Amino acid sequence: MRDLAVRLAALDADAGAALRVIAYFDSLTETRAGLQAIVRGAAVLAGCPARLDDHARRVHVRVDASGAAAPLSSSGDPGWMCLAVVPDGSALLALERAGEPGPVEAMILERAAGAARAVLDRTRGRAPAADPALVELVVDASAPSDVRDQAVHQLNLAVPGVRAVALPGGPALLPPGVVPSFARAGIGPAIDLPASYAAARVALRFAADGTPEDPGPTVVRYDDLGALALLADLPADADVPDLHRLEHATTAAPWALATLHAYADAASLRAAATALRLHHSTLQDRIAQAAHLLGWSITTPAGRLRLQVALTLRRLRRHPR
Amino acid sequence: MTTTLPPPFDPELAAALGVIQEMLPPFTLDSLAEARGGGAVAGPTDVQLRRDGAFTVAERVVPGLGGDPDITLLICTPTAAAGTLGCIYHTHGGGMVLGDRRIGVEALLPWAEQFGLVIVSVEYRLAPETPHPGPIDDCWAGLLWTAAHADELGFDPDRLIVAGGSAGGGLAAALALRARDEGGPALLGQMLMCPMLDDRNDTPSAVQMDGLGVWDRQANLMGWSALLGDRRGGPEVSPYAAPARADDLSGLPPAFIDVGSAETFRDEDVAYATRIWQAGGRAELHVWPGGFHGFDMMAPAAALSRDAQDARVRWLNRLFNG
Numbered sequence: 212m213r214d215l216a217v218r219l220a221a222l223d224a225d226a227g228a229a230l231r232v233i234a235y236f237d238s239l240t241e242t243r244a245g246l247q248a249i250v251r252g253a254a255v256l257a258g259c260p261a262r263l264d265d266h267a268r269r270v271h272v273r274v275d276a277s278g279a280a281a282p283l284s285s286s287g288d289p290g291w292m293c294l295a296v297v298p299d300g301s302a303l304l305a306l307e308r309a310g311e312p313g314p315v316e317a318m319i320l321e322r323a324a325g326a327a328r329a330v331l332d333r334t335r336g337r338a339p340a341a342d343p344a345l346v347e348l349v350v351d352a353s354a355p356s357d358v359r360d361q362a363v364h365q366l367n368l369a370v371p372g373v374r375a376v377a378l379p380g381g382p383a384l385l386p387p388g389v390v391p392s393f394a395r396a397g398i399g400p401a402i403d404l405p406a407s408y409a410a411a412r413v414a415l416r417f418a419a420d421g422t423p424e425d426p427g428p429t430v431v432r433y434d435d436l437g438a439l440a441l442l443a444d445l446p447a448d449a450d451v452p453d454l455h456r457l458e459h460a461t462t463a464a465p466w467a468l469a470t471l472h473a474y475a476d477a478a479s480l481r482a483a484a485t486a487l488r489l490h491h492s493t494l495q496d497r498i499a500q501a502a503h504l505l506g507w508s509i510t511t512p513a514g515r516l517r518l519q520v521a522l523t524l525r526r527l528r529r530h531p532r
Numbered sequence: 533m534t535t536t537l538p539p540p541f542d543p544e545l546a547a548a549l550g551v552i553q554e555m556l557p558p559f560t561l562d563s564l565a566e567a568r569g570g571g572a573v574a575g576p577t578d579v580q581l582r583r584d585g586a587f588t589v590a591e592r593v594v595p596g597l598g599g600d601p602d603i604t605l606l607i608c609t610p611t612a613a614a615g616t617l618g619c620i621y622h623t624h625g626g627g628m629v630l631g632d633r634r635i636g637v638e639a640l641l642p643w644a645e646q647f648g649l650v651i652v653s654v655e656y657r658l659a660p661e662t663p664h665p666g667p668i669d670d671c672w673a674g675l676l677w678t679a680a681h682a683d684e685l686g687f688d689p690d691r692l693i694v695a696g697g698s699a700g701g702g703l704a705a706a707l708a709l710r711a712r713d714e715g716g717p718a719l720l721g722q723m724l725m726c727p728m729l730d731d732r733n734d735t736p737s738a739v740q741m742d743g744l745g746v747w748d749r750q751a752n753l754m755g756w757s758a759l760l761g762d763r764r765g766g767p768e769v770s771p772y773a774a775p776a777r778a779d780d781l782s783g784l785p786p787a788f789i790d791v792g793s794a795e796t797f798r799d800e801d802v803a804y805a806t807r808i809w810q811a812g813g814r815a816e817l818h819v820w821p822g823g824f825h826g827f828d829m830m831a832p833a834a835a836l837s838r839d840a841q842d843a844r845v846r847w848l849n850r851l852f853n854g
């Protein structure tokens with residue numbers, strides 16, 4: 212029966228394609244297949260060359276659509292469909308095809324990146340350690356620019372549109388087109404990398420832990436902060452009476468922080484009630500009570516802004532420079 | 533024998549197998565019509581075979597053996613080949629019950645281009661409608677005609693090989709036996725890709741892989757029973773039906789035999805190569821670890837598949853250019 216003209220490439224656009232992609236990469240992971248097999252799977256299933264670039268470990272695998280290992284053609288193209296394999300973006304899986312990934316392509320990227328991550332995690336001990344020194348050099352404003360340029364080339368990231376990322380543990384880089392998948396991060400603008408990193412560190416202070424004690428967005432882009440970024444300049448010891456009131460309210464009522472945050476963040480009272488899984492009349496009662504504890508009305512636009520600023524300042528205090 | 537754990541599939545092939553098994557038709561006698569009609573068994577069109585003018589494609593209707601019906605030969609000739617051409621006489625696969633002369637021919641085109649070979653692929657009648665010896669007789673009649681018309685087809689009769697995969701591998705092996713027994717045509721080689729050789733269907737690999745992979749023991753039982761009926765597994769089976777039944781494997785053209793370690797045919801194919809050596813013959817054997825039946829065709833991009841394809845090309849290179 213060797214002659215059945217069955218091709219994996221026949222996976223196109225068929226309703227079961229996504230499920231087959233999942234099964235394919237799950238099987239590779241179960242049987243502990245290597246990076247070549249994973250990248251080849253992505254290339255053959257997508258019908259275009261695929262590559263894995265792990266800048267930190269200097270692992271570069273490229274496979275063409277027929278499944279043959281192929282030489283690296285270039286350092287990459289920002290327009291390609293790609294996904295970060297590890298949270299700091301130092302390892303990328305890309306399909307060498309421009310445009311927005313369709314559903315099957317997105318599934319291939321997600322599953323292949325997951326399978327590759329499992330291999331990298333498993334082999335981490337044997338792989339050369341990630342080179343944080345190189346990334347730190349790239350974002351260091353005091354380093355000579357030619358030294359920084361050289362480091363960017365060594366990282367294989369000499370493409371326009373790279374952003375610096377501030378993580379609690381230090382800097383990382385986000386190549387263009389990559390969907391960030393960080394636990395807690397500030398993301399800088401796509402500018403000169405030291406300046407981008409300075410902005411990313413500011414953005415990181417606006418990023419919450421995402422815990423009940425620190426609710427809020429865990430990944431913040433500096434570009435989205437606008438004038439709010441100015442709040443970061445407030446001296447750490449500046450006395451802000453609204454913070455005392457917020458502290459008082461959240462100590463007095465255990466539900467207050469979550470309620471105030473949801474209310475400040477939501478588009479409407481009803482949306483806040485949904486987010487908190489409360490009946491909206493219950494929420495209304497709680498808001499009235501919280502406003503009483505705070506000492507200012509939070510249902511007027513100005514009062515709501517005052518609440519948003521207070522909550523933001525609270526987060527900045529929790530995440531000092 | 534006691535049932536033992538089967539060898540594991542190669543990781544990459546295991547992943548592909550999940551997808552392939554969804555697409556394969558069921559291999560039972562009752563669902564044969566469905567399997568024959570299914571898109572999974574569609575061969576290449578003339579346009580695909582022409583490869584943008586690299587080949588001319590023709591068909592010839594030639595006499596069957598004795599009073600048998602005429603048979604059709606598909607003939608693909610490379611247009612750019614220089615020097616003396618050879619010929620690859622192809623018997624398609626399909627478990628003796630499926631397929632047609634186009635199945636598997638695409639895989640031969642790169643060889644035909646590289647080594648300058650005319651491809652002749654025979655349309656033999658299928659079991660169970662045509663039991664043994666109908667299918668092998670059709671293949672034999674086509675081979676006789678091909679060898680006798682070497683001039684007309686434009687190849688050197690000293691550069692003629694037989695080749696086939698699966699059931700086609702078994703038929704190619706049977707052609708080599710018959711050509712030896714009947715004193716011609718002369719064959720330069722026989723390429724037997726995961727060949728189906730033994731109707732007894734009782735080797736350790738057949739037992740071990742029962743229910744697993746592609747073309748398992750049950751499917752194999754169906755194929756052989758369709759060809760041989762009650763004679764299957766009995767004492768009176770001709771080597772031209774099941775080449776593993778041949779008592780004498782001496783005096784055969786050089787054989788290339790490959791097979792996966794995780795398929796029904798592993799042990800009968802290894803035994804066939806071993807017996808050729810024991811008979812003082814020439815054979816090259818490749819057992820691909822973790823390969824299921826037809827892995828190189830169904831998952832052609834996998835690392836093991838590429839190695840298997842490369843090994844065939846290297847053998848052909850030694851055979852034709854050595």
